[in-house]
Every structure is written in C-alpha cells, then in structure tokens.
Amino acid sequence: MSDETQIAADPPRDNKREARAIAFGVAGWLVPGLGHALQRMWGRALTFFLVVGVLVFVGAGMRGNLFNSQGLDAFAALGYLADLGTGGFYLLAKYIELGGPDVSHAYGDYGTRFLAAAGVLNLLAALHAYEAARGRKA
Amino acid sequence: MKFHLSHLQAMLLFALMISMAFGFLSRRRPLDRVKYIAWSLLLFLLFGIGIGWAMYPFSR
Numbered sequence: 001m002s003d004e005t006q007i008a009a010d011p012p013r014d015n016k017r018e019a020r021a022i023a024f025g026v027a028g029w030l031v032p033g034l035g036h037a038l039q040r041m042w043g044r045a046l047t048f049f050l051v052v053g054v055l056v057f058v059g060a061g062m063r064g065n066l067f068n069s070q071g072l073d074a075f076a077a078l079g080y081l082a083d084l085g086t087g088g089f090y091l092l093a094k095y096i097e098l099g100g101p102d103v104s105h106a107y108g109d110y111g112t113r114f115l116a117a118a119g120v121l122n123l124l125a126a127l128h129a130y131e132a133a134r135g136r137k138a
Numbered sequence: 139m140k141f142h143l144s145h146l147q148a149m150l151l152f153a154l155m156i157s158m159a160f161g162f163l164s165r166r167r168p169l170d171r172v173k174y175i176a177w178s179l180l181l182f183l184l185f186g187i188g189i190g191w192a193m194y195p196f197s198r
Binding site: 043044047048051054055058060061062063096106107110111113114117121124125128 | 139140141142143145148151152155156158159162163
C-alpha cells in the first residue's frame with residue numbers, strides 16, 4: 001500500500017531576504033523611519049521620523065518621565081521598554097531633559113505618555129518595515 | 139527647553155500625531171490616508187472631549 005499521505009513541506013526559506021528584513025527592522029528601530037527609507041517608502045519614512053521625533057521632543061520638553069533600567073516596579077520596567085522603543089531618540093530625550101522629569105504638573109504627566117507612545121509607535125513602524133521587507137505587506 | 143501645553147493642546151497634538159502614524163501605516167493610497175487620518179482625528183477628539191465632559195460632574 002502506497003503511502004499517499006504527504007507532509008506539506010515548508011517553503012524554502014530565503015535566508016538572505018530574512019537577514020535583510022531583520023536589518024531593516026533594526027534600522028527602523030534605531031532611527032525612526034530608516035527601515036522604510038531603505039525600502040524607498042519615502043512617505044512613511046518621513047512621517048514616522050517626524051511623528052516619533054515630535055512626540056519625543058515635546059514629551060521631553062514637557063518634562064515627562066523618561067524611565068531607566070533601575071525601575072523598581074513592573075510599571076517602570078514597562079515604561080523603560082516603551083521608552084527604549086524610540087531607539088536613538090531615547091538619547092535625544094535624555095539630552096533635552098537635563099533638568100529631569102517633573103510629573104507634579106499635568107503637562108509632565110502628559111510628557112510621560114508622549115514619550116511612551118513615541119516608543120510604541122516606533123516599534124510598530126519597525127515591525128512594519130520588517131514585514132514589508134519580507135514581502136508580507138506593504 | 140520647556141513646553142507648557144494646555145490639556146486641549148496636548149490632546150490635539152497627540153491625536154494628530156497618532157492619527158497620522160496610523161494613517162500612513164495602514165493605508166497606501168494618499169486619498170485613503172487623508173480620509174483615515176481625518177476620521178481617526180475626529181474620533182479621538184470626540185471621545186476625548188466626551189470623556190472630559192462625562193467626568194465634569196465628579197471633578198468638584
């Protein structure tokens with residue numbers, strides 16, 4: 001009796017393309033929009049650069065809380081991860097916010113949200129650049 | 139460098155930035171992007187102001 005059952009073979013993986021996609025994703029994380037710029041998606045690249053840049057610039061200017069790795073609770077750890085999502089702009093925010101955070105006013109609290117939103121948006125954009133480079137969506 | 143934005147200014151800026159990012163992320167055609175951004179911005183503002191008014195009776 002012949003075995004008619006066939007196991008679907010995985011499609012051959014294109015390692016070069018995968019490595020390129022990862023590089024675009026990492027580039028997009030480090031410099032917002034770079035992952036799209038390298039794929040000549042100029043509109044998206046410029047938009048993500050501006051949106052993340054404005055959110056970081058204003059968030060730090062409002063003296064939002066820029067979390068660091070010495071957080072004592074889960075909220076601080078999650079905040080640090082979100083802030084790290086801004087990639088290279090994390091250093092820019094540190095430079096702008098030399099006076100440290102001040103969340104005793106509403107605008108300081110808003111600044112914290114701006115910084116976190118910038119990080120999460122940039123992670124989303126980097127993931128999109130990675131997926132686009134893999135040909136999954138554009 | 140300091141920014142002292144009011145509640146409304148902060149909400150407007152935040153809504154505009156997030157709407158733009160989502161519009162460019164999820165739509166390809168320019169017209170679709172503009173429609174998405176306008177619609178998303180409108181909903182952000184409606185919900186933000188609506189929730190603000192809903193909290194008003196408990197604020198004092």
